[in-house]
Amino acid sequence: MKELIIISGKGGTGKTSLVAAFAALAENKVLCDADVDAADLHLIMNPEVRERHDFVSGRTALVDPERCTACGTCREMCRFDAIDEDFRVNPIDCEGCGVCVHFCPEKAIDFPLNTCGEWYLSDTRFGPMVHAQLHIAEENSGKLVSLVRKEARQLAEKKGLTLLLTDGPPGVGCPVIAAIGGASAVLIVTEPTVSGRHDMQRVVQLADHFKVRPMLCINKADLNPAASDEIAAYARDRGMAFLGTVPFDPVFTHAMVNGQTVVEYAPEAAATRAVAAIWEALKAMM
Amino acid sequence: MIISIASGKGGTGKTTVATNLAVALGNDVQLLDCDVEEPNAHLFLHPILTATDTVTTPVPVVDEDKCTFCGQCGEICAFKAIVVVGETVLPFHELCHSCGGCMAVCPVEAITETGRELGVIESGHSHGVDFVHGRLRIGEAMSPPLIKAVRARTRPDGLTIIDAPPGTSCPVIAAMKGTDFVLLVTEPTPFGLHDLKLAVGAVRALGLPCGLVVNRADIGDDAVANYARQEGVPILMEIPFDRRIAEAYSRGELVVTALPEWKPKFVKLFEAIAAIVRHTGAKSE
Numbered sequence: 001m002k003e004l005i006i007i008s009g010k011g012g013t014g015k016t017s018l019v020a021a022f023a024a025l026a027e028n029k030v031l032c033d034a035d036v037d038a039a040d041l042h043l044i045m046n047p048e049v050r051e052r053h054d055f056v057s058g059r060t061a062l063v064d065p066e067r068c069t070a071c072g073t074c075r076e077m078c079r080f081d082a083i084d085e086d087f088r089v090n091p092i093d094c095e096g097c098g099v100c101v102h103f104c105p106e107k108a109i110d111f112p113l114n115t116c117g118e119w120y121l122s123d124t125r126f127g128p129m130v131h132a133q134l135h136i137a138e139e140n141s142g143k144l145v146s147l148v149r150k151e152a153r154q155l156a157e158k159k160g161l162t163l164l165l166t167d168g169p170p171g172v173g174c175p176v177i178a179a180i181g182g183a184s185a186v187l188i189v190t191e192p193t194v195s196g197r198h199d200m201q202r203v204v205q206l207a208d209h210f211k212v213r214p215m216l217c218i219n220k221a222d223l224n225p226a227a228s229d230e231i232a233a234y235a236r237d238r239g240m241a242f243l244g245t246v247p248f249d250p251v252f253t254h255a256m257v258n259g260q261t262v263v264e265y266a267p268e269a270a271a272t273r274a275v276a277a278i279w280e281a282l283k284a285m286m
Numbered sequence: 287m288i289i290s291i292a293s294g295k296g297g298t299g300k301t302t303v304a305t306n307l308a309v310a311l312g313n314d315v316q317l318l319d320c321d322v323e324e325p326n327a328h329l330f331l332h333p334i335l336t337a338t339d340t341v342t343t344p345v346p347v348v349d350e351d352k353c354t355f356c357g358q359c360g361e362i363c364a365f366k367a368i369v370v371v372g373e374t375v376l377p378f379h380e381l382c383h384s385c386g387g388c389m390a391v392c393p394v395e396a397i398t399e400t401g402r403e404l405g406v407i408e409s410g411h412s413h414g415v416d417f418v419h420g421r422l423r424i425g426e427a428m429s430p431p432l433i434k435a436v437r438a439r440t441r442p443d444g445l446t447i448i449d450a451p452p453g454t455s456c457p458v459i460a461a462m463k464g465t466d467f468v469l470l471v472t473e474p475t476p477f478g479l480h481d482l483k484l485a486v487g488a489v490r491a492l493g494l495p496c497g498l499v500v501n502r503a504d505i506g507d508d509a510v511a512n513y514a515r516q517e518g519v520p521i522l523m524e525i526p527f528d529r530r531i532a533e534a535y536s537r538g539e540l541v542v543t544a545l546p547e548w549k550p551k552f553v554k555l556f557e558a559i560a561a562i563v564r565h566t567g568a569k570s571e
Binding site for chain 1: 294295296297298301323324326329330362364365383384385386387390391422424425426427428429451452453454455456457459463475476477480481484487488491492505506507529532533535536537538
């Protein structure tokens with residue numbers, strides 16, 4: 001089984017629109033949305049949810065005012081300034097370390113598990129999909145990323161499918177690290193802007209750090225053809241597979257507004273043909 | 287006054303708004319780029335950097351001569367970042383959340399702390415803007431402590447503009463919390479709307495006033511404008527899709543430099559924010 005993760009470093013380069021288009025082109029796959037913080041793939045896939053599960057991870061301290069003697073030990077020991085003068089824990093600041101729980105001399109602090117999101121097993125017109133939504137202002141997004149990847153893999157094994165097609169998160173921090181570890185292929189979607197290039201280089205360094213060799217493609221390439229050429233040269237210099245470019249095209253936005261992939265909305269558009277060519281190159285690489 | 291600029295969805299134009307707002311207002315503005323995973327503001331401000339400081343977070347070091355291998359450090363650690371196996375203690379520094387629990391619980395004071403590098407904070411000046419950003423070390427998973435370290439550079443008075451990371455989880459909360467106003471930047475597409483709703487939820491969880499900039503305002507549909515009206519989120523600026531803006535951006539140029547007619551619009555944007563903050567009462571002053 002192959003697992004292809006699509007990431008970008010910078011947000012808004014068109015990662016999810018490309019994943020959606022690949023979903024329309026690929027066969028025998030499970031779709032997986034690992035951008036659990038601001039998941040968008042479902043807006044195009046319109047999944048019919050078959051199973052809904054709570055994502056339970058981590059704990060939050062809760063002071064019982066009945067038992068609390070206001071001795072101040074918890075406030076002294078908390079390194080996250082999560083307990084106020086009235087000995088109330090601010091759940092947004094609580095790291096879930098349990099130091100206050102352990103050291104409270106009155107055992108007045110409870111430590112319940114957090115439900116910090118939901119994850120779903122769904123059906124779409126392009127096959128099964130595993131996706132999730134982290135609750136607002138929650139932590140543990142890396143763990144939820146690992147969970148949806150694991151569930152997608154199990155689903156593929158059960159159904160005898162051979163590809164996991166995964167929409168990854170932006171950035172280079174915890175969710176991205178959780179998304180690329182152990183993947184069989186990573187595709188970076190960048191754009192020919194100073195920020196697209198800068199963020200792509202940081203995510204390439206991250207892939208190097210985790211011994212993953214990413215492939216690269218450029219979206220909106222004609223917005224700055226010279227910058228696009230420089231990015232392609234950068235990929236070649238580093239021995240990365242460069243899979244091609246996609247022109248800037250409003251059909252991506254129009255397709256999204258229609259809840260469709262570009263493959264469905266504008267099969268003959270130059271941008272759609274460019275995406276299909278990148279998909280063929282990807283298949284050959286995998 | 288502290289204005290944070292956030293979005294939910296990435297790539298909607300947060301950095302464009304943050305940098306152009308800072309430069310349009312001229313002197314005595316501080317800009318903190320808190321998108322430490324992918325900081326971009328410097329690519330448009332081209333600051334002269336005058337200082338670089340490494341930021342670390344405390345992680346445990348065990349003196350095995352003192353250690354009795356009692357295992358209490360491993361029991362208290364909620365993050366499986368320290369494990370006792372027989373006569374060995376294994377700290378996993380990359381998993382450590384720096385709570386200090388293992389050190390506090392150790393009965394024989396065998397644990398002290400060293401630093402794990404989170405990244406660097408670089409600071410300097412550009413266009414009259416006092417510039418600070420954080421750069422997360424590649425391979426480091428935890429950005430909130432570095433974001434908090436960048437926030438600690440906030441000047442006691444004057445205007446501070448914070449460029450926040452995308453999303454709605456802990457890094458964004460670290461960047462927005464305790465600011466006087468959150469300026470949300472979105473685009474009028476289904477993705478933009480979906481992520482805007484999450485971002486508004488996060489802003490409301492923190493109890494902060496907010497307003498909206500709609501970027502590429504003419505590319506999608508009316509759903510963002512309708513949502514903003516229903517929710518009472520004021521639209522403070524609309525930026526149409528303009529290939530000249532997109533191309534200037536691609537080269538690392540500010541909109542207010544490439545298309546100077548935008549400068550007064552950003553000044554007006556600030557005046558609208560300042561009026562709302564005066565009305566609600568600035569928290570940070």
